[in-house]
Amino acid sequence: MLRRNVLRVLSIGLLLVFALNLLLIFYTKRTVQELILGDRQNKLHFALSELNWTVMDRLSRLEANLQHLKQTMKLATKQSEDGLGMLATVKDEKHPFPDTAHAKEGGFFKENPHKVLFPDSELFKKWGRDLSEAQQKEAEDLFQKFGYNVYLSDRLPLDRTLPDTRDSSRDKLDYSLLRCGGFSLRWLLLLQSTGSRGLDQQLWDTGLVALRHVESSCIRDQTCVPCTGRWISIHWTTRKVLLGFSLRKKCHWKRYPSQLPSLSVILIFMDEALSVIQRAITSIVQRTPPRLLKEIILVDDFSSNGELKADLDEKIKLYNQKSPGLLKIIRHTERRGLAAARNTGREMATADVVAILDAHIEVNVGWAEPILAWIQEDRTVIVSPVFDNILFDTFELIKYALAVDGFGWELWCRYDALPKAWVDLHDVTAPVRSPSIMGILAANRLFLAEIGSLDGGMLTYGGENVELSLRVWQCGGRIEVLPCSRVAHLERHHKPYSLDLRIPLKRNALRVAEIWMDEYKDMVYMAWNIPLQNSGINFGDISSRMALRKRLKCKTFDWYLKNVYPLLKPVRSVVAYGRMKNTLDERVCLDQGAVPGNTPIVHHCHQYSTQVLSCSGSSVSLLWLSLNVYYHLTGEFYVGPLIAQRDADDRCLTDPGKGEKPTLEPCSKAVKNRLNIRWDFKPGRAVINRVTRRCLEMKRDIWGGYTLVLRACTTQVWTIQYTVRNWGSD
Numbered sequence: 001m002l003r004r005n006v007l008r009v010l011s012i013g014l015l016l017v018f019a020l021n022l023l024l025i026f027y028t029k030r031t032v033q034e035l036i037l038g039d040r041q042n043k044l045h046f047a048l049s050e051l052n053w054t055v056m057d058r059l060s061r062l063e064a065n066l067q068h069l070k071q072t073m074k075l076a077t078k079q080s081e082d083g084l085g086m087l088a089t090v091k092d093e094k095h096p097f098p099d100t101a102h103a104k105e106g107g108f109f110k111e112n113p114h115k116v117l118f119p120d121s122e123l124f125k126k127w128g129r130d131l132s133e134a135q136q137k138e139a140e141d142l143f144q145k146f147g148y149n150v151y152l153s154d155r156l157p158l159d160r161t162l163p164d165t166r167d168s169s170r171d172k173l174d175y176s177l178l179r180c181g182g183f184s185l186r187w188l189l190l191l192q193s194t195g196s197r198g199l200d201q202q203l204w205d206t207g208l209v210a211l212r213h214v215e216s217s218c219i220r221d222q223t224c225v226p227c228t229g230r231w232i233s234i235h236w237t238t239r240k241v242l243l244g245f246s247l248r249k250k251c252h253w254k255r256y257p258s259q260l261p262s263l264s265v266i267l268i269f270m271d272e273a274l275s276v277i278q279r280a281i282t283s284i285v286q287r288t289p290p291r292l293l294k295e296i297i298l299v300d301d302f303s304s305n306g307e308l309k310a311d312l313d314e315k316i317k318l319y320n321q322k323s324p325g326l327l328k329i330i331r332h333t334e335r336r337g338l339a340a341a342r343n344t345g346r347e348m349a350t351a352d353v354v355a356i357l358d359a360h361i362e363v364n365v366g367w368a369e370p371i372l373a374w375i376q377e378d379r380t381v382i383v384s385p386v387f388d389n390i391l392f393d394t395f396e397l398i399k400y401a402l403a404v405d406g407f408g409w410e411l412w413c414r415y416d417a418l419p420k421a422w423v424d425l426h427d428v429t430a431p432v433r434s435p436s437i438m439g440i441l442a443a444n445r446l447f448l449a450e451i452g453s454l455d456g457g458m459l460t461y462g463g464e465n466v467e468l469s470l471r472v473w474q475c476g477g478r479i480e481v482l483p484c485s486r487v488a489h490l491e492r493h494h495k496p497y498s499l500d501l502r503i504p505l506k507r508n509a510l511r512v513a514e515i516w517m518d519e520y521k522d523m524v525y526m527a528w529n530i531p532l533q534n535s536g537i538n539f540g541d542i543s544s545r546m547a548l549r550k551r552l553k554c555k556t557f558d559w560y561l562k563n564v565y566p567l568l569k570p571v572r573s574v575v576a577y578g579r580m581k582n583t584l585d586e587r588v589c590l591d592q593g594a595v596p597g598n599t600p601i602v603h604h605c606h607q608y609s610t611q612v613l614s615c616s617g618s619s620v621s622l623l624w625l626s627l628n629v630y631y632h633l634t635g636e637f638y639v640g641p642l643i644a645q646r647d648a649d650d651r652c653l654t655d656p657g658k659g660e661k662p663t664l665e666p667c668s669k670a671v672k673n674r675l676n677i678r679w680d681f682k683p684g685r686a687v688i689n690r691v692t693r694r695c696l697e698m699k700r701d702i703w704g705g706y707t708l709v710l711r712a713c714t715t716q717v718w719t720i721q722y723t724v725r726n727w728g729s730d
């Protein structure tokens with residue numbers, strides 16, 4: 001009886017346990033489902049906000065550049081007014097070196113016992129308020145010479161730490177879910193050894209690594225929550241496994257193969273400050289695994305800067321004492337330009353992979369592994385790290401958002417939004433397909449040679465990146481940006497050499513157009529405001545590059561536009577372009593006026609010439625080709641630089657129908673709202689709106705200039721600089 005009862009109790013007990021276990025399994029399964037779904041939603045949200053940030057970042061950078069330009073102009077005027085008068089007051093005094101953090105925190109507006117010698121210098125806007133007059137003069141002189149704060153660079157530790165700017169660094173994970181002490185670790189291990197066979201081993205490993213990290217940090221911070229009961233442990237375990245899964249998609253936790261190709265780093269420079277070059281070398285040595293770093297090759301494109309001779313040789317000797325043969329230097333005996341210098345470095349390199357960098361950079365933690373692993377998977381991929389910005393004055397690191405490298409029809413660099421296909425991956429470590437590359441690149445050394453390295457016929461600077469990009473895509477390779485590889489790039493305030501970069505830029509752009517762009521080359525000519533025939537610009541001998549294109553059986557530019565860069569929108573209907581003048585006064589040109597704003601203006605044709613800012617590394621493009629007008633066979637006038645992209649609008653001359661002022665409206669919006677954007681025009685004739693029949697004319701304003709008006713036609717006529725295929729000559 002007793003035994004029977006015991007048996008019954010036992011079997012009921014067993015049944016209960018069985019039922020509990022069933023419940024437990026059901027619960028765990030639901031949690032897993034919730035987590036997967038929740039995880040997806042989180043990531044989607046994350047990706048969207050990331051996109052917003054990219055846009056915000058872009059806008060603020062553009063704004064900063066405009067500010068920068070304004071200040072440069074102001075500074076130039078001020079300096080020419082003040083002349084050397086200010087320097088005369090300099091006294092030689094020695095003072096301890098002030099730290100930047102202090103200067104930033106309010107030392108800025110603190111009383112300075114010293115006279116401020118350069119109140120308008122960009123160098124001293126955020127930095128250096130504690131400097132003595134002699135120090136100010138030294139810092140300012142170096143700044144004018146190099147375009148960045150050499151005085152500070154000379155004093156900052158070469159091996160300074162940089163903030164880790166990779167996405168998905170630790171702070172983005174919610175560890176509160178995991179603070180469950182040693183219990184969960186035990187269960188994880190138990191589960192791993194028993195019931196978990198068949199689960200992805202790597203997934204477990206990553207989860208385990210994460211868990212150990214969390215546990216050590218929660219023990220340190222005393223935030224561990226003790227776990228009670230078996231089911232809680234299992235619950236936590238599922239979370240951990242899922243965490244392990246999601247962590248594999250974070251740069252910080254990404255694991256790379258132990259066998260990776262060797263790396264040659266090539267640093268190109270011309271008149272760079274010695275400490276800045278040392279900074280680049282030190283960061284590379286410090287943040288590249290020694291087993292992977294075969295050599296660092298310095299290429300000096302004929303610097304005039306004395307310290308880059310014996311002093312640099314001395315530093316190289318010191319580095320090589322520690323790691324024999326690591327550093328090599330080669331010096332050009334005449335200036336040969338950026339592309340040629342890069343080729344010199346590549347020819348000298350011996351490792352499997354070459355990374356061709358500027359010498360004013362500092363590589364960040366873990367920069368090399370993603371590059372080497374990705375090129376190891378596919379030898380035809382050319383990769384770019386993501387750039388961050390080192391401020392020219394304080395040397396602070398500013399994180400830049402991940403973006404795609406693109407260009408406009410003038411072949412100047414531009415950042416584009418991340419492709420939807422990439423955003424949909426919800427994996428911030430995934431390489432991003434990119435139509436172009438900025439200045440810095442890494443490639444399989446032999447593949448780079450096979451496809452023709454860099455075009456040695458590109459002079460000085462600019463356009464060589466687009467040339468390489470078109471060639472790589474059209475001839476069977478591809479270009480990708482690697483989000484987990486970050487390089488900080490020192491952006492100059494001004495170029496140290498006072499040459500007009502527009503000349504090589506324009507010339508190089510035409511060379512690219514002629515070699516690679518087929519029937520679309522007209523777009524480049526129009527964007528630069530160059531006549532289609534007899535441009536008078538010598539872009540050098542292109543026969544060997546044409547032969548290369550044939551030998552590699554490269555695809556057409558049409559293919560590239562359709563398959564790689566659909567954002568770039570060719571415009572077929574332009575029949576006349578260039579500067580547009582009214583015969584009433586040919587000293588003034590039609591222009592777009594202030595942006596933002598939508599008022600077209602006329603002003604002196606030479607008042608603003610093209611402005612070009614640096615386009616290598618993280619630098620943002622700002623190219624002003626504002627005095628252009630594009631007249632279409634369909635009747636539209638584009639006013640301002642030719643944009644011709646699918647995600648941005650050109651601005652169309654519009655007759656609002658009332659009042660006497662013409663406006664500029666985004667063309668696609670104007671079409672949608674049926675605004676009057678079509679005009680009748682032939683060179684040497686009136687500009688008449690097709691709907692309102694009013695004429696675009698000029699009227700004297702009270703300041704002695706002109707203002708644009710719409711009114712019943714008088715006798716005013718307009719001319720335009722260039723026509724396409726003799727249009728309008730009848």
Ligand SMILES: [Mn+2]
Nearest residue numbers: 358439616617
């Ligand atoms: Mn650069």
